[in-house]
Amino acid sequence: MASEFDLIARYFTRAAPAGLLGVGDDCALFPVPPGEQVATSTDLLLEGRHFFPDVDPRALGHKALAVNLSDLAAMGARPIGCVLGLALPRLDEAWLAAFAQGFHDLAGLHGCPLIGGDTTRSAHDLAISVTVFGAVPAGQALRRDGAQAGDDIWVSGELGAADVAYRLLDGQYPADASLLAATRAALEWPQPQVALGLALRGIAHAAIDLSDGLLQDLGHILTASRVGASLEEARMPAAAALASLDEDKRRRAVLGGGDVYQLCFTAPTSKRDAVQAAASTAGARVTRIGQTLTQPGLAVRDANGQPLAALPAGFDHFPGPT
Numbered sequence: 001m002a003s004e005f006d007l008i009a010r011y012f013t014r015a016a017p018a019g020l021l022g023v024g025d026d027c028a029l030f031p032v033p034p035g036e037q038v039a040t041s042t043d044l045l046l047e048g049r050h051f052f053p054d055v056d057p058r059a060l061g062h063k064a065l066a067v068n069l070s071d072l073a074a075m076g077a078r079p080i081g082c083v084l085g086l087a088l089p090r091l092d093e094a095w096l097a098a099f100a101q102g103f104h105d106l107a108g109l110h111g112c113p114l115i116g117g118d119t120t121r122s123a124h125d126l127a128i129s130v131t132v133f134g135a136v137p138a139g140q141a142l143r144r145d146g147a148q149a150g151d152d153i154w155v156s157g158e159l160g161a162a163d164v165a166y167r168l169l170d171g172q173y174p175a176d177a178s179l180l181a182a183t184r185a186a187l188e189w190p191q192p193q194v195a196l197g198l199a200l201r202g203i204a205h206a207a208i209d210l211s212d213g214l215l216q217d218l219g220h221i222l223t224a225s226r227v228g229a230s231l232e233e234a235r236m237p238a239a240a241a242l243a244s245l246d247e248d249k250r251r252r253a254v255l256g257g258g259d260v261y262q263l264c265f266t267a268p269t270s271k272r273d274a275v276q277a278a279a280s281t282a283g284a285r286v287t288r289i290g291q292t293l294t295q296p297g298l299a300v301r302d303a304n305g306q307p308l309a310a311l312p313a314g315f316d317h318f319p320g321p322t
């Protein structure tokens, strides 16, 4: 029977890059370059709430880190390293090996080595907590409160596929194998836009990553920046797989669907070419979807320029009057 220390040694210990102290001591150590700030973020993933119990463990390892790297991307921060907390209801080494593989593969891709963590047996469901550390030159982070009235609003990648995959797997939509095949990777293998976030420093006024849905997440930028916005539905980069859905479902997926892990950001209209150049440097696709306004509020206009009467809500862990 493997001990906690055997498991850590086997699955979570990798040689740390030069200059870092990784797994094996009481704390990990990493240097902060002069003139830079540490950016840090943590996300908790719970079985049944954030992932299905039977999800591919390699995909889960990938996603547990991806959602955190996405937060660094949204700030324009360069990854330094991460730590992993695991509460395991059972000891399944094949599961752990696959989970670790998915995690380390993405960590390697983004230069974000696993440098510490905690592993414990749990009497409850599986829980995964990842914390990332990044660096950003002081004062250059892309924050939520920097948007100015008259900015363009941009979004990277495509919208809506993850929402559709989630509702199919959850049984909310009737089974459709080909629709699931076309949308599932967006839900299970999100690709954090780290290179785009770095390339947008000095260009974007404000940025956020899309975890809870475009309208809700953009709403956080608008509130923090004290501006409003008008979006054009016809400009939305909806995933091609959504073409077979009716208008309501498509709207719900594109405007309200969560788990996207693309960036939404604002930039002055004078920076349109610079935004496109940054996106091409990062190998990302970006689409201009609207404009920020002096007057508060958020409107989405249909192809005729009419504001949509009802907007889909994003994901809220504590819905209701509280």
Ligand code: ADP
Pocket (backbone or CB within 6 Å): 008, 012, 013, 022, 023, 024, 025, 026, 027, 083, 084, 085, 086, 114, 115, 116, 117, 118, 119
């Ligand atoms: P401590 O008792 O000081 O908290 P632990 O026995 O919990 O130390 O962990 C031993 C070492 O293994 C530490 O360096 C810790 O950061 C690392 N570690 C434990 N669990 C993980 C994990 N899931 N991923 C990465 N490193 C881990």
Ligand code: MG
Pocket (backbone or CB within 6 Å): 117, 118, 119
């Ligand atoms: Mg410990």
